[in-house]
Amino acid sequence: MNRHASPSLTAKAIVGGVASSQRHDSAHKHVTGQAVYIDDMPEPAGLLHAYLGLSTVPHGAILSMDLTAVRAAPGVVDVLTGHDMPAANDISPTHRHDEPVLATDKVQFLGQPIFAVIAETREQARRACKLAKVEYAEEPFVTDIRDIDRRAGKLVTPPLTLKRGDAQTAIEAAPRRLKGTMRLGGQDHFYLEGHIAMAIPGEDMDVTLYSSTQHPSEVQHMVAQVLGVPSHAVTVEIRRMGGGFGGKETQGNQFAAIAAVAAKRHGRAVKIRPDRDDDMTATGKRHDFVIDYEVGFDDEGQILGVDYFFAARAGFSADLSGAVTDRALFHCDNTYYYPAVKAQSAPLYTNTVSNTAFRGFGGPQGIVGCERVIDEVAFALGKDPLEIRKRNFYGTTDRNVTPYHQTVEDNIIHRIVAELEASADYAGRRQAIAAFNAGSPVLKRGLALTPVKFGISFTATHFNQAGALVHVYADGSVHLNHGGTEMGQGLYVKIAQVVAEEFQIDIDQVKITATTTAKVPNTSATAASSGTDLNGMAAQAAARTIRQRLTDFAAEKYQVPADQVVFLPNRVRVGNQEIAFGALTQQAYMARVQLSATGFYKTPKIHWDRDKGQGTPFYYFAYGAACAEVEIDTLTGETMVERVDILHETGRSLNKAIDIGQIEGGFIQGMGWLTTEELVWDAKGRLRTHAPSTYKIPLASDRPKIFNVTLADWPEAGEPTIHRSKAVGEPPFCLGVAVFHAISDAVASVADHRLCPRLDAPATPECVLMAVERLNREAGRPA
Incomplete structure (x- = not known):
C-alpha cells in the first residue's frame, strides 16, 4: 500500500458536491429528446x-x-x-x-x-x-362563486378561521378604514x-x-x-x-x-x-378566489386591524381544497404584522372539476389579497406602496407573531428589500417613470417592488417525513433511491450532490434511480417546496450510516483511532496513508461490512392544531423580493414587461444553476397566472379554455426585456436544513406579484395615482383596458 497520495489524487476536489453549479442530470436528454417518459417506454x-x-x-x-x-x-x-x-x-x-x-x-x-x-x-x-x-x-348548476352567497354556500370541506386580537374592534377604532373585494383567477x-x-x-x-x-x-x-x-x-x-x-x-x-x-x-x-x-x-386546476377585505389603519399607513374572507371555487369534491384554502390564510400576512387579524376560508362547492394543488398551494392567493390591502392603504393616503410595505414589515424582536400564532424568528425581509431597492435603483426609476408618463398620453409605465415570506413545510404534519436507500457497491459506485420525484426541478441532481459530498466522491459515481414504492415506502408527495429538505436529509442519513461503517472498518483494520480516518476527494486517509475510495469499499466488502443503509428524516419543531387555528406549521420561512417595470398601452390594454430585478434567498444553495433556473421559471409562471392565463366557463358549464389555442401561457417573447436574478445566499442564522440551504420551489412563484402591481401602478397613472385601480387578476389586455376606462370615468376624463 502506498503511504503517500499521488499528485493525481491530491490535486483536485470532487466534481459535483454541494454548493457547486451542476447541470440538471437529464438536461442533455431533455434537449435531444433522449429523456424517456412513460409514453416513450417500449x-x-x-x-x-x-x-x-x-x-x-x-x-x-x-x-x-x-x-x-x-x-x-x-x-x-x-x-x-x-x-x-x-x-x-x-x-x-x-x-x-x-x-x-x-x-x-x-x-x-x-x-x-x-x-x-x-x-x-x-x-x-x-x-x-x-x-x-x-x-x-x-x-x-353553478360554475362561478360570484353567482352564489359566498358566506352561506355549500362547502366541500370544513373552513378555517385564524384570529389574533379583536380585528373588528381595531378596525372600528382606527383613524381610517376601508373595504373592498378582489377577484383572483385560477390557472391550468x-x-x-x-x-x-x-x-x-x-x-x-x-x-x-x-x-x-x-x-x-x-x-x-x-x-x-x-x-x-x-x-x-x-x-x-x-x-x-x-x-x-x-x-x-x-x-x-x-x-x-x-x-x-x-x-x-x-x-x-x-x-x-x-x-x-x-x-x-x-383534471383540477389552481383555485380561483373572491377575496373580501376590510382594514383599519392610521394616517401614516400602519395597519391596525384587518379582516379577510377567502372564498374559493373548490369544484365538485374536496380533493385538497381544505389544505389549499388553509394555506391561503397562512399567507394572508405575507411579510406584514397585523396587531389584530381575522381571516376565514370558504372552499365552495361548484359544478366544475375539483380544483387541486398548484405551485404555492394557496399561498400565492393569500399573498395577492394581502398586497391588494397594502395598495388600498397607499392610495388612500397618497403614498408610495413601497413605503406602506416597509412600514408594516414584521419586526425582528417584536411585532413578530403571525395570525396563526407562530413567532417569526428568521426575518430578513428588511435587508432583502433594502438591498433590492438600492440595486434596482427604485427611487431613481420612480422619478424617471413619472417624467415619462407625463409626456406620454398613450403608453404608460408602472413600477412595483413586492416582498415574499413563504412558509416551508407541509401543513399536514405527518407528511413532513422522508426515506432514502443508499447502496455502495464493492467497486465504490453508489446507488441512490429516495421518495422524491423528478419533474424537471432538479431534485435528483441535488440529492445526488448531497450523497457525493458525504462520501467525497465525484457525482458521476452516484447513480440516480427511478422513484419506486418497492424501495422506499410510505413517501410524501414531492410538494410544498420540501423535496430537497426532506429527501436530502434522509439520503444524508443513509450515506452517513455507511460512511461510519467504513470508518469503523478502516480504523480496526489499520489499527488507528477513528478520528484519523478522513474522507478526502475520491480517497480516504487512514492514519498516514491514503486509499482510493473504491479500494476501501472493496476491502470492506471482502470483510463482510454492510454497505447498504436506509435513511429517514422527520422535520422537527412543527405542530399544528387546526381546531384552535394555532401552532407552528412551518419549520422556517423563505424570503425574496422582486422589482418589476412594465409598460401598458392605454388604447389596447396590452402590457410589456420592461425589466425585472429579483433578490431571492436560498441559504447556502446546493446548486446555484438549478436554483436560478427555478427562480426564473417560478417567476414567469407566477407572472403568467396574474396576466395572461384565464380560465373561462360558458353559460352551459363548458370550460372554453381547454387547449393551447384558447389558453395563453407566457411565451418566450413575454419574458422581461431585462431580467436580473441574484441569490441572497448570506450565511444567516437559521434552522439546520440540509447544508443550510433553503427551499426554492414555490416561493419564487410569488415574486410574479410584482408584475401585477406594476401594471396596477401604470393604470393608476392615468388618474395621477389618486384612485386605486382595483385590478382583478388575471390582468389580461381586456381587464387592463376596462380598468383604464373606469379610472378615466371616475377622474372625469374622456375614456
Whole structure:
C-alpha cells in the first residue's frame, strides 16, 4: 500500500458536491429528446389502450347509459364503468368518499369521466368513446362563486378561521378604514407531459404501475383500495415527469386506477393518455378566489386591524381544497404584522372539476389579497406602496407573531428589500417613470417592488417525513433511491450532490434511480417546496450510516483511532496513508461490512392544531423580493414587461444553476397566472379554455426585456436544513406579484395615482383596458 497520495489524487476536489453549479442530470436528454417518459417506454406485447368517456352536462342524474355501440366498435375489448371497480369506486385523497373513479348515478361537472373504453389501439378507444348514448335528468348548476352567497354556500370541506386580537374592534377604532373585494383567477398546470399511466399485471394480486405522479405512495394506496388488495401488491414507479406543479399530486390517481383495473381484468398491459383537451377539461386546476377585505389603519399607513374572507371555487369534491384554502390564510400576512387579524376560508362547492394543488398551494392567493390591502392603504393616503410595505414589515424582536400564532424568528425581509431597492435603483426609476408618463398620453409605465415570506413545510404534519436507500457497491459506485420525484426541478441532481459530498466522491459515481414504492415506502408527495429538505436529509442519513461503517472498518483494520480516518476527494486517509475510495469499499466488502443503509428524516419543531387555528406549521420561512417595470398601452390594454430585478434567498444553495433556473421559471409562471392565463366557463358549464389555442401561457417573447436574478445566499442564522440551504420551489412563484402591481401602478397613472385601480387578476389586455376606462370615468376624463 502506498503511504503517500499521488499528485493525481491530491490535486483536485470532487466534481459535483454541494454548493457547486451542476447541470440538471437529464438536461442533455431533455434537449435531444433522449429523456424517456412513460409514453416513450417500449410497449409491452399485447398492450391495450384506455380512453375516458366524459359527461356532456354539468350537473344531473344519469338516467341511462347505452354503451352497446361503444362495445361493438372496432378494436374495443372492454368498457369499464364505476360498477366495474373491484372493491371501491373511490379515489378521494382525503378519504371523504366524494370522488369516484367513474361517476355512476350522477355527474357534477361537464367533462366528468363516466366510463372508460379499453381497445387495441388508442385511436380506436378514443373514437369509440364518441358512440355512447347517455341520458341525463339535468339539474341546476353553478360554475362561478360570484353567482352564489359566498358566506352561506355549500362547502366541500370544513373552513378555517385564524384570529389574533379583536380585528373588528381595531378596525372600528382606527383613524381610517376601508373595504373592498378582489377577484383572483385560477390557472391550468399546462405541463409539457400530460397525465399518463401504464399498468402491467403480475402474478397473483400484483400490478406494476408507471404513473406520471408527484405522489407514488398515494397512487399505490388508491389503486390498492380500488382493486381491494394490500399495498404491497401494487408497485408504482416514476423516473421523471414532464412537469407537475402540483397537478400530479392527486390527479394521477384516476388514470392509474383505470389502467390497473383493466390490466388485472384482462391480464394484459394497459396504457391511458388523454388528449390535451380532455386532460384540461377533466383534471383540477389552481383555485380561483373572491377575496373580501376590510382594514383599519392610521394616517401614516400602519395597519391596525384587518379582516379577510377567502372564498374559493373548490369544484365538485374536496380533493385538497381544505389544505389549499388553509394555506391561503397562512399567507394572508405575507411579510406584514397585523396587531389584530381575522381571516376565514370558504372552499365552495361548484359544478366544475375539483380544483387541486398548484405551485404555492394557496399561498400565492393569500399573498395577492394581502398586497391588494397594502395598495388600498397607499392610495388612500397618497403614498408610495413601497413605503406602506416597509412600514408594516414584521419586526425582528417584536411585532413578530403571525395570525396563526407562530413567532417569526428568521426575518430578513428588511435587508432583502433594502438591498433590492438600492440595486434596482427604485427611487431613481420612480422619478424617471413619472417624467415619462407625463409626456406620454398613450403608453404608460408602472413600477412595483413586492416582498415574499413563504412558509416551508407541509401543513399536514405527518407528511413532513422522508426515506432514502443508499447502496455502495464493492467497486465504490453508489446507488441512490429516495421518495422524491423528478419533474424537471432538479431534485435528483441535488440529492445526488448531497450523497457525493458525504462520501467525497465525484457525482458521476452516484447513480440516480427511478422513484419506486418497492424501495422506499410510505413517501410524501414531492410538494410544498420540501423535496430537497426532506429527501436530502434522509439520503444524508443513509450515506452517513455507511460512511461510519467504513470508518469503523478502516480504523480496526489499520489499527488507528477513528478520528484519523478522513474522507478526502475520491480517497480516504487512514492514519498516514491514503486509499482510493473504491479500494476501501472493496476491502470492506471482502470483510463482510454492510454497505447498504436506509435513511429517514422527520422535520422537527412543527405542530399544528387546526381546531384552535394555532401552532407552528412551518419549520422556517423563505424570503425574496422582486422589482418589476412594465409598460401598458392605454388604447389596447396590452402590457410589456420592461425589466425585472429579483433578490431571492436560498441559504447556502446546493446548486446555484438549478436554483436560478427555478427562480426564473417560478417567476414567469407566477407572472403568467396574474396576466395572461384565464380560465373561462360558458353559460352551459363548458370550460372554453381547454387547449393551447384558447389558453395563453407566457411565451418566450413575454419574458422581461431585462431580467436580473441574484441569490441572497448570506450565511444567516437559521434552522439546520440540509447544508443550510433553503427551499426554492414555490416561493419564487410569488415574486410574479410584482408584475401585477406594476401594471396596477401604470393604470393608476392615468388618474395621477389618486384612485386605486382595483385590478382583478388575471390582468389580461381586456381587464387592463376596462380598468383604464373606469379610472378615466371616475377622474372625469374622456375614456
